[in-house]
Amino acid sequence: MAPILLNSMGNEHSNYIQQVEYVKNPHLDSMEEDILYHFNLGTKTHDLPQMFGDVKFVCVGGSSNRMRSFAQFIHEQLNLPGNMADIRDICEGTDRYSMFKVGPVLSISHGMGVPSISIMLHELIKLLYHARCRDVIIFRIGTSGGVGLSAGTVVITDKAVDSFFRPQFEQVVLGKVIVRSTELDEDVAQELLQYSSELPDIPTVIGNTMCTHDFYEGQGRLDGALCSFSTEEKWEYLRKASEAGVRNIEMESTVFAAMCRVCNLKAAVVCVTLLNRFEGDQISTPHDVLLEYQQRPQCLVAHFIKKRLALIS
Numbered sequence: 001m002a003p004i005l006l007n008s009m010g011n012e013h014s015n016y017i018q019q020v021e022y023v024k025n026p027h028l029d030s031m032e033e034d035i036l037y038h039f040n041l042g043t044k045t046h047d048l049p050q051m052f053g054d055v056k057f058v059c060v061g062g063s064s065n066r067m068r069s070f071a072q073f074i075h076e077q078l079n080l081p082g083n084m085a086d087i088r089d090i091c092e093g094t095d096r097y098s099m100f101k102v103g104p105v106l107s108i109s110h111g112m113g114v115p116s117i118s119i120m121l122h123e124l125i126k127l128l129y130h131a132r133c134r135d136v137i138i139f140r141i142g143t144s145g146g147v148g149l150s151a152g153t154v155v156i157t158d159k160a161v162d163s164f165f166r167p168q169f170e171q172v173v174l175g176k177v178i179v180r181s182t183e184l185d186e187d188v189a190q191e192l193l194q195y196s197s198e199l200p201d202i203p204t205v206i207g208n209t210m211c212t213h214d215f216y217e218g219q220g221r222l223d224g225a226l227c228s229f230s231t232e233e234k235w236e237y238l239r240k241a242s243e244a245g246v247r248n249i250e251m252e253s254t255v256f257a258a259m260c261r262v263c264n265l266k267a268a269v270v271c272v273t274l275l276n277r278f279e280g281d282q283i284s285t286p287h288d289v290l291l292e293y294q295q296r297p298q299c300l301v302a303h304f305i306k307k308r309l310a311l312i313s
């Protein structure tokens, strides 16, 4: 995609810089219309630059209700005008994903697992491109199982690793395996860590996050409908994960990191642990405590956004 001339200062020495574009698909340019099917949005049916052009922060998380309450929380935190009860689901015409916009913040649900988040990300990244958004930071806020960390700890992901502890994501394309790096934005991760110390009662660490394709056997649980390994093998796997720097386990971070990286989107993953996997497999924490834990990544990311918008010093 073409370099653009940036010479708004009227300098004699004009500087050509590469305009950062979020899509990496030459076929898009020749399409007359782009239908973002799972969002129920499209380039001919909606004025995407008008609707989304001012978006600077995108927060994605598994559940629709959580992303609605995050949008309401941001509305309150940013002191935005209007009634937070009126924040509507932009994707209400489809029940696949939910999307809420509050000022410069977009809050979207992605469901569970790699295929679900990857479909959402394709359409979200195209949406940002069609809307001509610039300088966007994207966060995945979610839940996870802790590896040697007590429940309620927030983990900012250093490297997103696969089930073999490799910082990569493998995608099968036309019958071949494509390998993509899962490096996340180091500066954003460090900034989040720094801000976490300004929030009381949110224990936060930085570490590797393992992304699996299954919640039960894939995460070494003994309590699924199937189990093909012994208790000893489970402990050995979790121990190896811990030695590889894995601090938590969830189900979306590798494809999230890989797609954002290829598409020039600054990205971070912030997940709270719901249990310590060294203590068990089942999530037995009381519901009200779980709800409080789930708010921790939201508080940290909201704090980051407020800092970036210079709403607090």
Ligand code: R2B
Pocket: 062, 111, 112, 113, 142, 143, 144, 215, 249, 250, 251, 252
């Ligand atoms: C964390 O929690 C979900 C499974 O319970 C999954 O989406 C994830 O990554």
Ligand code: URA
Pocket: 143, 144, 145, 146, 215, 219, 249, 250, 251, 274
């Ligand atoms: N989400 C996961 O993927 N694993 C857990 O153990 C908890 C939440």
